[in-house]
Amino acid sequence: MMITPPSEEDLPRLCQLFNQTRAANASFSGKDYSLSEFMRAIDGEVILVARDQDGIAGFAAVWAPDNFLHHLYIAPAQQGRGLGRALLGRCTQDFGLPLSLKCVKANTRACRFYEHVGFQAVAEGDSPDGIYVLYRLGPCEAP
DSSP states (O other): OEEEOOOGGGHHHHHHHHHHHHHHHOSSOSOOOOHHHHHHHTTTOEEEEEEETTEEEEEEEEEGGGTEEEEEEEOGGGTTSSHHHHHHHHHHHHHOSOEEEEEETTOHHHHHHHHHTTOEEEEEEEETTEEEEEEEESOOOOO
């Protein structure tokens, strides 16, 4: 497996993977994103693409100014093979700690994954997709 920046040709596949993973999870609204909507959703973010022998298997998108992991999606058929952990490792290597993210609470599998790899739940809030958990990995700032 390799982790690389995306090429321009990768973007439609990343959008497709984004839509497929959200649909398979059933924790999100049923709306598929068009390529232009997807591009707006990742605008300004640093993208890391996980590739295996079959091509693109997942990606992460980080809003670097805040060390905020905005997206982490692994193709449904590729889940459970360590790709999410590898992408998170690359994110912490490239951006440092703390790293934070929001995860829809109904996405229990993802919440369990983040907790398993060391993220701590620090708050909850409301989003268009439902209640989310704010997670943080690494030292918390003093109040």
